[in-house]
Amino acid sequence: MKFRDILRRSGRSIKQAKVRTLLTAAALAVGGFTLSVTLAAANGANAYGAKLIDTNFDPSSLIVAKSESTFTSGPVSNKPQPYSGSLASVGILRGHLVKELNQKDLQKLASINGVESVFEPYTTTVRYVTRSGAGKYTGSVEAYNPAITHQFVAGSVKSSGLTANQVVLPNDYLSLLHFKNGQAALGQTLSVNLLQTLGGTQTRTFTIAAVLTSPSTLISGNINTTLLVNASTAKSTYDFVNRGTVNANRFLLATVKVKDGTNQAKLSAVQSVIEKYGYGAESAKNAQALITQIVNVLQIVIIVFGLITLIASFFGVVNTQYISVLERTREIGLMKALGMSSRNVSNLFIVEAAWIGGIGAVIGSGLAIIAGTALNPWISKQISFGNSRLLIFHASQIIGLIIFLIIVAVIAGLLPARKAAKLDPIEALRSE
Amino acid sequence: MIELEDVSKVYGKKDTAFTALKHINLTLPDNKTIAVIGKSGSGKSTFLHLLGGLDRPSSGSIRINNHRLETLSKKQMDHYRSRELGFVFQSFFIEANQTCYQNVALPLEINALAVTARRRLIEDALAKVELADKIKSPAGTLSGGQKQRLAIARAIVTNPKVILADEPTGNLDSATGDKVIDLLFDLYRSQGSTLIIVTHDSDIANRCDIRVFIKDGQIDKVEGTGGDGE
Numbered sequence: 302m303k304f305r306d307i308l309r310r311s312g313r314s315i316k317q318a319k320v321r322t323l324l325t326a327a328a329l330a331v332g333g334f335t336l337s338v339t340l341a342a343a344n345g346a347n348a349y350g351a352k353l354i355d356t357n358f359d360p361s362s363l364i365v366a367k368s369e370s371t372f373t374s375g376p377v378s379n380k381p382q383p384y385s386g387s388l389a390s391v392g393i394l395r396g397h398l399v400k401e402l403n404q405k406d407l408q409k410l411a412s413i414n415g416v417e418s419v420f421e422p423y424t425t426t427v428r429y430v431t432r433s434g435a436g437k438y439t440g441s442v443e444a445y446n447p448a449i450t451h452q453f454v455a456g457s458v459k460s461s462g463l464t465a466n467q468v469v470l471p472n473d474y475l476s477l478l479h480f481k482n483g484q485a486a487l488g489q490t491l492s493v494n495l496l497q498t499l500g501g502t503q504t505r506t507f508t509i510a511a512v513l514t515s516p517s518t519l520i521s522g523n524i525n526t527t528l529l530v531n532a533s534t535a536k537s538t539y540d541f542v543n544r545g546t547v548n549a550n551r552f553l554l555a556t557v558k559v560k561d562g563t564n565q566a567k568l569s570a571v572q573s574v575i576e577k578y579g580y581g582a583e584s585a586k587n588a589q590a591l592i593t594q595i596v597n598v599l600q601i602v603i604i605v606f607g608l609i610t611l612i613a614s615f616f617g618v619v620n621t622q623y624i625s626v627l628e629r630t631r632e633i634g635l636m637k638a639l640g641m642s643s644r645n646v647s648n649l650f651i652v653e654a655a656w657i658g659g660i661g662a663v664i665g666s667g668l669a670i671i672a673g674t675a676l677n678p679w680i681s682k683q684i685s686f687g688n689s690r691l692l693i694f695h696a697s698q699i700i701g702l703i704i705f706l707i708i709v710a711v712i713a714g715l716l717p718a719r720k721a722a723k724l725d726p727i728e729a730l731r732s733e
Numbered sequence: 734m735i736e737l738e739d740v741s742k743v744y745g746k747k748d749t750a751f752t753a754l755k756h757i758n759l760t761l762p763d764n765k766t767i768a769v770i771g772k773s774g775s776g777k778s779t780f781l782h783l784l785g786g787l788d789r790p791s792s793g794s795i796r797i798n799n800h801r802l803e804t805l806s807k808k809q810m811d812h813y814r815s816r817e818l819g820f821v822f823q824s825f826f827i828e829a830n831q832t833c834y835q836n837v838a839l840p841l842e843i844n845a846l847a848v849t850a851r852r853r854l855i856e857d858a859l860a861k862v863e864l865a866d867k868i869k870s871p872a873g874t875l876s877g878g879q880k881q882r883l884a885i886a887r888a889i890v891t892n893p894k895v896i897l898a899d900e901p902t903g904n905l906d907s908a909t910g911d912k913v914i915d916l917l918f919d920l921y922r923s924q925g926s927t928l929i930i931v932t933h934d935s936d937i938a939n940r941c942d943i944r945v946f947i948k949d950g951q952i953d954k955v956e957g958t959g960g961d962g963e
Contacts, residue, residue: 306842317830635826638787639887640815641843642808726787730826 302645311652315660318625325621326661328614333665333706335607337699341673343600344693350592352689358585359448361562362420363572365410365555367400369581402552402580409578410557415571420446420532420556423539428496430528432478432489440526442493444535445469448558455483456511462531468493468507469529472514483512493528495538498546505538557582611706614661615713622654622717626724633721634729647722654714655707662706666699735761735784735895735927740793742779742950753779755950757793761943763894765958766921766928768938771947777931778899780947784929785818785897786810798894815843819888819926821917823900825880829873833864833883836872840891858890859883861920878909882916889920896921898930902937914940 315322358364366372402421411419422443429437445463454472463469468491472483480486486509495503507530530538543549559571568584575582626633633646673692680691742754753776761767771777782788783795786802795802800813819840827836837855846854859865862882867875872883881901888896898917902910914937921928930937938944943957 302843303845305848306845310842313831313835631826632828635828636839636843637811638785638814638820639840639843640811640813640818642811645843727782730822 302641302648304648307645307648307652311649311656314625314629314649314653315656321621321625322657322660325614325617326657326664328617329611329658329661329706329710330665330668332607332611332614333662333702334669335610335665336604336702337666337669337694338673338692339600339603339607340698340702341669341692341694342603343596344695344698345689345691346596346599347593348693349689349691350589350596353592354585354589355450358588359446359556359558359562360585361559361568362448363557363559363562363568363575363582363584364588365402365557365575366553366581367402367406368579369576371400371553372581372583402555404550406580407552407555410555410575410580413557413571413574413578415560415567415574417558417560417562420444420448420558421536421552422446422556423532423535423552424527425495425535425539425542427528427538427542428494428502430474430478430491430493432491435478437494438474438477440474440493440528442530442535442538443527444532445529446556448556452514453511454514456487456509458511463510463529463534465531465534466505466507467510467531469511469513470509471525471527472512473525475512486512493538495542497542497544498548499544503541505534611709615709618654618657618710618713619716621657622650622714623720625653626650626717626721629721630724630729633724634726634731637724637726638730643722646724647718650718650721651711651714654710654718658707658710658713659703661710662703665706666702670694670699734763734796734798735759736794736796737783738794738796740783740790740795742776742783742788743791753950754783754790757952759945759952759955761927761929761945763798763927764925765943766918766930766941767943767945768941769929769931769945769947770933770935770938771953772933775947776950777947779950781897781899781929781931784895785820786814815840816891817894819891819893819896821881821884821888821896821898821901823903825877825884825904827872827875827880827883827887829871831872832869833859833867833872833875833886834869836883837887837890840887844891854890855886858886861889861923862886862916876909877905878913881905881909881913885913885916885920889924889926892924893926895927895929896924898928900931900933902932902934910934 407419407421410416424441424443426441427439430440431437445458447458447460447462451458451469453469458469470486470491474480475483475486478486478491480489489509490506491509493505493507495505497503507528513529540549557571557575559568562568562571565586572582572584636646636649637643673694677690677692681689684691737757737759740754740757741752744751744753757780769777769780779788783790783802784797786805790803793803798817800817802810802813805813828839834855837858838851841851841854856865856868859868862885864875864879864882864886867879867883872880875883881904885901888898896917901917902913905913917928917930918940928941930941932938941957943955945955946953
């Protein structure tokens with residue numbers, strides 16, 4: 302018997318038992334839906350992670366901390382420590398004490414062979430930001446990092462960087478400072494008032510060089526209130542505010558730019574030297590691997606639930622096909638009497654199971670795509686994904702999933718098919 | 734030529750053993766109509782099953798058209814049934830949800846005949862049983878007589894050498910049954926096959942060239958021309 306005939310004959314049998322087929326396929330569809338959504342969510346999360354890395358990390362740089370535990374968030378100690386020189390370089394991160402970098406550390410890092418520069422943002426909270434005729438608003442100042450991708454709504458920063466009195470303004474200040482739009486703000490001046498921790502104040506005036514918007518993937522939570530200035534201005538601001546305090550010259554993280562750092566071997570070489578000195582160092586790739594790992598773990602958890610659904614539907618297919626064999630005993634007897642081989646009888650039922658699997662898979666993944674596409678904007682809004690989409694469907698994965706579900710259904714169909722193949726035609730023809 | 738040599742068929746084992754056919758020796762010529770007559774439980778169905786390759790003898794030898802059935806492998810037996818035999822059953826055994834075309838196509842599909850060659854054979858077979866106009870109709874919508882004619886079309890579509898009919902009129906009223914029997918005999922003549930009919934009906938038996946009477950699993954007598962048995 303030709304496979305085409307088996308395919309058509311089994312297709313007709315499936316069509317005749319529409320309700321039963323659909324109900325059995327529905328169970329598989331639930332599994333298919335869950336797995337489709339899981340795969341799509343993992344795709345979306347990984348894509349978001351990649352974008353996150355791209356927005357926040359320079360691939361040729363390393364993020365360096367005083368110790369590896371800073372990245373793992375593990376506590377150095379959550380108990381009082383005896384005072385020492387190193388205690389002065391201990392800061393608090395998420396309730397845990399972590400060691401911080403100081404100026405000496407930055408110099409040491411800069412001296413490592415292969416290091417192009419050491420970047421420290423010198424993030425400083427200012428007293429207020431204002432402009433003639435406008436109110437006073439809170440904010441902070443930080444060094445502009447050219448290695449990070451910024452999204453400007455007006456103006457730009459030259460490759461030579463910002464001059465000492467230039468500033469990049471977050472767009473949230475535009476209306477507060479009475480600018481019509483980003484373009485109107487370019488070349489205008491604003492004032493930043495600094496309050497020294499130990500008393501004094503100072504006002505600095507900046508010219509607006511560019512206006513930027515905060516991409517949803519930016520990790521820094523206060524980017525909408527952070528004014529970007531050049532590195533030396535950021536340092537002098539930081540020094541002025543923190544002069545004489547324990548916060549002076551203490552940094553949680555520093556960015557170490559590696560010469561030809563896009564070359565993974567060179568980046569890794571510098572990373573291992575830094576780590577040998579006892580610092581913690583993470584590359585963009587490490588950070589991405591961490592995100593991917595988290596996503597993968599979550600994905601496995603959801604896939605396990607999907608597979609449990611599939612196991613239930615597996616037995617659904619076994620049951621349906623078993624009943625089908627019992628109901629069609631006479632038909633099987635006839636086919637065997639007319640010379641159909643046991644193998645072809647078996648194939649007929651296996652292909653029927655495959656039809657059920659295929660229908661379930663197409664319904665499940667189809668609904669997942671439809672629902673996912675429709676709900677994507679809403680989901681993105683709920684989880685603050687911005688323009689990114691959580692559910693990204695890849696055709697190759699969907700096709701792979703459909704094939705997988707067909708294989709599951711075929712395996713489920715093997716036992717009933719074996720029963721059909723073993724039926725004695727005389728007994729089968731007698732059953733009435 | 735159909736030859737049975739000392740054929741016995743025993744069902745069950747030891748204490749539960751039941752001998753359905755005992756030492757049958759029979760020779761039947763080709764291209765004849767043969768009636769197998771006997772009471773219920775006489776062994777005539779077992780006889781038909783053995784000839785049809787649906788069962789194998791416990792002992793003895795069956796030779797049909799140069800095939801020694803007891804020596805055929807399962808695959809060869811399937812092949813033998815699909816190529817050389819046509820079956821007509823008392824209960825029609827048509828696939829009610831399939832069209833007449835699809836019902837008649839089944840033996841051709843089993844024989845893996847090319848799709849292009851099928852249509853003409855199916856149309857011819859349906860025309861011979863006067864169901865050409867029902868080609869697209871679901872078989873379940875046919876009357877009893879039409880269903881049996883459809884079963885006959887399915888039996889003859891491969892142009893088999895032997896047609897085995899098990900009580901073909903058993904589920905039909907006498908008028909319809911007569912028409913079906915007329916049709917079977919007409920087709921037998923035009924096809925040049927051997928027609929073996931298991932029947933209770935003496936009228937049908939009397940129309941056959943040879944009548945084989947089976948009683949208690951043994952050949953009681955053979956009447957007619959060309960048959961030779963004990």
